[in-house]
Amino acid sequence: DQQVKQNSPSLSVQEGRISILNCDYTNSMFDYFLWYKKYPAEGPTFLISISSIKDKNEDGRFTVFLNKSAKHLSLHIVPSQPGDSAVYFCAASGVDSNYQLIWGAGTKLIIKP
Amino acid sequence: DSGVTQTPKHLITATGQRVTLRCSPRSGDLSVYWYQQSLDQGLQFLIQYYNGEERAKGNILERFSAQQFPDLHSELNLSSLELGDSALYFCASSAGQGSNSPLHFGNGTRLTVT
Numbered sequence: 001d002q003q004v005k006q007n008s009p010s011l012s013v014q015e016g017r018i019s020i021l022n023c024d025y026t027n028s029m030f031d032y033f034l035w036y037k038k039y040p041a042e043g044p045t046f047l048i049s050i051s052s053i054k055d056k057n058e059d060g061r062f063t064v065f066l067n068k069s070a071k072h073l074s075l076h077i078v079p080s081q082p083g084d085s086a087v088y089f090c091a092a093s094g095v096d097s098n099y100q101l102i103w104g105a106g107t108k109l110i111i112k113p
Numbered sequence: 114d115s116g117v118t119q120t121p122k123h124l125i126t127a128t129g130q131r132v133t134l135r136c137s138p139r140s141g142d143l144s145v146y147w148y149q150q151s152l153d154q155g156l157q158f159l160i161q162y163y164n165g166e167e168r169a170k171g172n173i174l175e176r177f178s179a180q181q182f183p184d185l186h187s188e189l190n191l192s193s194l195e196l197g198d199s200a201l202y203f204c205a206s207s208a209g210q211g212s213n214s215p216l217h218f219g220n221g222t223r224l225t226v227t
Contacts, residue, residue, distance in 0.1 A: 004155070032213055043115060043203050043218025044156070089155065098169050099211045103155035 003027050004092050006104035014112050019077040021107050023090035026071065030094040034101070035064060035075045038087045047088075048075070077109075085111045116140060119204050119219035127227055131192040134222045138185055138206030144168065145187040146216060147179055150201040162187055163210045194226045 005024045013019045021035075031052040036044035050057040050064045050073070057064050063076045077084055087108050091101040116139035126132055138145050147159040158171035162181035173179075176194075181187045191198060201223050205216035 009153075034215070041220065043117070043205070043220050044216075045115065045218065046215035049213075049215070091156075093211075093213075099213075100158050100161070100169055100171060101156075101216070103157075105153065105155045 002105075003030075003097075004090060004102045004104040006090060006107045008107050009105070010108040010110065012110045012112060013080050015082060016079045019075075019080045019084065019109055019111070021075040021077075021088050021090075021109065023073045023075075023104055024071060025073075025092050027092070027094065027096055027102075028071065029096040030092040030102075032093045033064070033066060033073050034091045035062075036089045036091065038089065038106070044089055080111045082111050082113060085109060115217040115219065117204060117206050117217050117219035119222050121222060122220065123223050123225075125225045125227065126194060128194055128196060130194050130226075131190065132194065132224065134189040134191070134202055134204075134224075136187045136189070136204030136206075136219060138187070138204075139217050142206035142208050142217070143185065144207045144210060144214070145181055145185070146205040146207070147173075147187070147189050148203040148205065150203060150221075152200075156203065159189070168210055191224070196226050199224055199226045
């Protein structure tokens with residue numbers, strides 16, 4: 001049973017445009033959400049996080065939005081740059097997961113020049 | 114560079130064998146996590162140690178075991194290997210015990226069981 005789902009295995013976006021990556025979760029007890037970015041042959045690197053008391057968190061070109069009623073979060077990258085091409089994972093945690101991260105399967109983002 | 118070192122980078126072995134994966138956490142981090150990533154899947158949490166003690170257990174098979182040593186490095190032991198154990202194994206470290214401290218990942222060990 002996948003508690004965190006990234007339904008788009010891949011996404012292609014023109015350089016300079018907005019990239020929107022989506023993530024859905026099923027467990028309403030999750031209260032902390034993170035996005036990680038992964039390049040080939042490297043481990044994931046932390047990008048941005050949001051707690052359930054907020055609905056938006058921004059860090060430079062990256063903004064994460066949380067819609068608790070829909071159990072949905074999204075990562076916006078504006079403007080998209082070639083170096084953003086990577087696999088993006090969302091992850092969630094809460095009391096039900098013993099505060100361990102539950103990961104989505106990832107979305108491969110390709111930025112076209 | 115995350116500061117987390119994993120060795121070896123690649124490991125090829127036969128079914129039934131036993132291997133040991135090693136992880137040195139980022140300087141100052143007390144927590145070490147082990148994750149398994151099979152093809153096109155998300156990361157599956159295996160086990161966490163905090164300052165030498167087991168903190169949390171995930172979907173870790175009985176054939177797998179881990180420990181964290183006094184110098185905080187950790188080892189993941191995989192025994193009686195099966196073809197399905199072929200995967201990327203990541204180690205991550207963090208300063209605190211909980212998931213609210215961002216994890217810093219090593220570059221992984223790719224295990225191939227033939």
